[in-house]
Amino acid sequence: MSAEFTTLAEFKTLLAAAPGVDQKALDGAEERNGQLTKPPGALGRLEDMAIWYAGWRGNPRPSIEAPQVIIFAGNHGVTAQGVSAFPTEVTEQMVLNFQHGGAAINQLSKAAGADLDVIALDLDTPTADFTQGPAMTEAEVVAALLSGWTAVKDSTDLLVVGEMGIGNTTSAAAIAHALYAGEAEEWVGRGTGVDEAGLATKARVVREGVAANNTPKGLEALRCLGGRELAGMVGAMARARVLRIPVILDGFIATAAAATIGEEVDDALDHMIAGHVSAESAHPALLAQLGKEPILSLNMRLGEGSGAAVAISILKAAVACHSGMATFAEAGVSGS
Numbered sequence: 001m002s003a004e005f006t007t008l009a010e011f012k013t014l015l016a017a018a019p020g021v022d023q024k025a026l027d028g029a030e031e032r033n034g035q036l037t038k039p040p041g042a043l044g045r046l047e048d049m050a051i052w053y054a055g056w057r058g059n060p061r062p063s064i065e066a067p068q069v070i071i072f073a074g075n076h077g078v079t080a081q082g083v084s085a086f087p088t089e090v091t092e093q094m095v096l097n098f099q100h101g102g103a104a105i106n107q108l109s110k111a112a113g114a115d116l117d118v119i120a121l122d123l124d125t126p127t128a129d130f131t132q133g134p135a136m137t138e139a140e141v142v143a144a145l146l147s148g149w150t151a152v153k154d155s156t157d158l159l160v161v162g163e164m165g166i167g168n169t170t171s172a173a174a175i176a177h178a179l180y181a182g183e184a185e186e187w188v189g190r191g192t193g194v195d196e197a198g199l200a201t202k203a204r205v206v207r208e209g210v211a212a213n214n215t216p217k218g219l220e221a222l223r224c225l226g227g228r229e230l231a232g233m234v235g236a237m238a239r240a241r242v243l244r245i246p247v248i249l250d251g252f253i254a255t256a257a258a259a260t261i262g263e264e265v266d267d268a269l270d271h272m273i274a275g276h277v278s279a280e281s282a283h284p285a286l287l288a289q290l291g292k293e294p295i296l297s298l299n300m301r302l303g304e305g306s307g308a309a310v311a312i313s314i315l316k317a318a319v320a321c322h323s324g325m326a327t328f329a330e331a332g333v334s335g336s
C-alpha cells in the first residue's frame, strides 16, 4: 500500500475530513440510559462515558471486545543537555522488556484484556537537540506519523497509545510552552525523577527550544519540539478518528502530543477521553487547556500507556452497565 500521506499538510487534510460522532447513536444511547433500572444519573460519569463511547462507535448499545494498546518508543537528542534522571539507553532496554512481557504495561494490558503492540522508532537515530533547531525534518515526522497510522488495527474498538522515550517530558513541556505560553518553569516537572538542578536545566532547555524554533504551533510544534514516539501516537490517534475508534489518553507526554492536533483541527480530540491525571506537575494544567477531565487520579507517572490501560476497565464497566442492564419496563420496576 502506498503511503496515504507524504506531507504534514496532507496529514492535516485527512484528519480534518475524518468523521465526527454518530448523532443517531448518541441520541439512542441517551434514550436507553434514561430507561435503565437506576435513579437518573446514579451511575455518575460512567453514564457519560458509555454514551460518549456509543456515539463514537455508531451503536447505541455497544460492547468493548477488542481494546488495543500501542506503545511507541523514540530517542531524543535533547538528552545531551542532562534533562533526565536516566540514561538514553533505557529506552531500548525497556523496549526489550516490553517485548519480553516484563513491564508494567504488559500486566496492565493483560488485566484489561487488551492486545499490546510495541513499535520502536529509529532508536539508533535520536531526534536533533531542539535547542539548536527543529527536532525532526518533515520527512522524519511524517514517517513517524505513518508508523502510528498503520499500527491501528481495523478490528480495534478501543485504543490506548503510550510512549517510552528518555527525555520526552522535556519535549512535552516544550510543546505545552509553545502552544500555551506561560513560563517554562510552569510546564516542566520531575519526569523520571530529576533533582532541583535538573528541573532548572529543563526550564532553560524548554525556553531555549521554544525560542530557537520561533514558538511553533500545531503540527510544527510536534515536528520541532516533539519526538518520533509523540508523532507515532499522533498518527495512531488520527487513524483512530478515521475509523471511529475511541481513544483513552495517557499521561503528560501523550496529552502534549494530542494537543498538537487539537490546534490544527477544532474537534480533533473529541474521540479522546483522559484516562488519568499523572503526577507530572503540569499535567493538570495541560488537561485543563484541552478541557479534559481525567477518569483516574492515582499518582502514577510511568508513561507506557499505563494510566490509560487502567482506565480501560472503568470504561468497560461503564459500557457493560449501559448495554447489559435491564430497562424499567423489562424488569418490571416502577419508575419515579
Ligand SMILES: O=C(O)c1ccc[n+]([C@@H]2O[C@H](COP(=O)([O-])O)[C@@H](O)[C@H]2O)c1
Binding pocket: 083, 084, 085, 086, 163, 164, 165, 166, 167, 168, 169, 170, 190, 191, 192, 193, 194, 250, 251, 252, 253, 254, 278, 279, 280, 283, 300, 301, 302, 303, 304
Ligand atoms: O506519562 C507521564 O505523565 C510520565 C511522567 C513522567 C515520566 N514518564 C515516562 O518517563 C520517561 C520520560 O521521563 P524523562 O525524565 O526522561 O523526561 C518516558 O519514558 C515516559 O514514559 C511519563
Ligand SMILES: Cc1cc2nc[nH]c2cc1C
Binding pocket: 086, 090, 094, 163, 164, 165, 192, 302, 303, 304
Ligand atoms: C525504568 C523506566 C521505565 C519506564 N517506562 C516508561 N518510562 C520509563 C522510564 C524508566 C527509567
